[in-house]
Amino acid sequence: MAAAPQAGTPRAVVVKRRPAGEPTPEDFEVRDIPMPVAEPGSVVTRTIWLSIDPYMRGRLREEQTYAVAVQVGEVMTGETVGVVIDSKHPGFAPGDIALGARGWATHLATPGERLVKLTPDAAPLSAYLGILGMPGTTAFAGVTEICKPQAGETFVVSAASGAVGSVAGQLAKRAGATVVGIAGGPDKCLWVQENLGFDACVDHRSLDLRRELEAACPKGIDCYFENVGGAVQAAVFDLLNPFARVAMCGMVSQYNDKTFPPGPNLGFVVGKRVLIQGFIVTDTPQRFTDWRAMAEPLVADGTLVYREDVIEGLENAPEALTGILTGRNFGKLLVRVSHGG
């Protein structure tokens, strides 16, 4: 690559205190760190891309959820794509591109077996943190393992312009379903319809979400890919058809909340034989390899569409996290930590 900028002095973003409610930049601190050294079996990468995802809010909670919480004073967690600058693992050599080093840091040392070596030309590197990475695999798992949309059914996905929702809807569309997105604001809704090819998109900020959703789903809802919870969930649940399948991927609308509001009365689940299934994509590592193999050519030839929202500079990662929890991003949110490959 021409004029590859350097990452400069090694730095990391450390958790300074647990956020009360919405995280702010003051909850984090950028610190200089020693340049990581490759121990036997490990690989040092210079970070190019850092992924910012809603799940990160859970890692900042005191209580452990399905994954271990990040402790105060520790480097914040997050997935990266980086270039190998040192390696004591036989699978990696300097100049290789590696996916999977974790941390909000310019340089990271990682056991080689946790990394995936990427072919630089198969797709843009950033795509491996989005449509070809964890978010895309999440969409793939929820759609194919839980929602299972059939031709002619109606499939609804919330956070439809996001990294997960945009892929989920495209997969349902390919399965022959009528796909209705729910997104925040007219710009996102327009993009979802025009660029992703969804049949409709409803603005969740609308004054009458329930009525607009009903108009967009005249035959009811057979599949729901849940990313947000709250009022959106309530509106969708009202319209579920008998034998509907709900993939419970996330409920980002409440990730900043200390206590959670009541949810839906579940009586309808019985009479309508509804399936509600929570899932965490990392439970089945094979999903990642399967999805990458399937989706790489579809991304390369433009069949699957994605959009990125790029924030420049590691020091802006905290603000990016704040933004993704309130829907300020538009597309897959990434921090460019350094340039080049």
Add this chain to the structure above:
Amino acid sequence: MAAAPQAGTPRAVVVKRRPAGEPTPEDFEVRDIPMPVAEPGSVVTRTIWLSIDPYMRGRLREEQTYAVAVQVGEVMTGETVGVVIDSKHPGFAPGDIALGARGWATHLATPGERLVKLTPDAAPLSAYLGILGMPGTTAFAGVTEICKPQAGETFVVSAASGAVGSVAGQLAKRAGATVVGIAGGPDKCLWVQENLGFDACVDHRSLDLRRELEAACPKGIDCYFENVGGAVQAAVFDLLNPFARVAMCGMVSQYNDKTFPPGPNLGFVVGKRVLIQGFIVTDTPQRFTDWRAMAEPLVADGTLVYREDVIEGLENAPEALTGILTGRNFGKLLVRVSHGG
């Protein structure tokens, strides 16, 4: 049979008005009806046993649920076992015992293909409305298709002394699970432990249900067979383990309600990868034949235990329905409409 009493003048219980809240005998009316006549293909039975089940409350609602509502002026619906007194169907002759004629009536005419001919000696006839019939099949479906308890797991069932719950728990016990019942009052709890062999039973009327349930389930809850909803559901959901399976069979605590209270916030479903699945047993008719074949010998030799609560006389069916909705029955609730076989 010796001294078989007659059913007397043909009578039926008709819906007089839709109940507001708890059904009362005043919502029904006992009427003389003409003796039914066997049309070609149909069978006339004299009712011996009428089953009373919680789902009947749903049939009295104005709005249709998963099945068609009973209209005011119509005979109330319910499953019966009866003796054939007239037949124009080649599969049935007078004296045969038939399962499946529907209606709160002393005499019923039914298309022969909707009836099942019972072998009088395989098990007591009433059992075909309980452990060998719809409630037993419901337990079978929920346990084997949704809960799938594994050896060493903790399985919880509400309404544990009832027609469905008592079978569900016994099946989970046979699968090697630790089985904890939830029932109303010390008598039911004692019976569940002593006669059904559950490992523990918690009284849902206890002042601290949540704490007692936690004490009975020190390793958390892996499977929940839901029959009641409300506060019991909330207590169980708090204790669900990762990868828990919830079979949503019914929520009898709210069947008399006009509007439904909020339910659980579903955030935990994601992180714990919980499966919540509603089901209606009649969706898969094969379940009934499979279960009867499997369970008949286990009922005959006493391996599977059941308890019946018998109300005498068709005219008392309305009060029986009121009672089952508030847990006044103890075991499978039946109305003896006439004697004999």
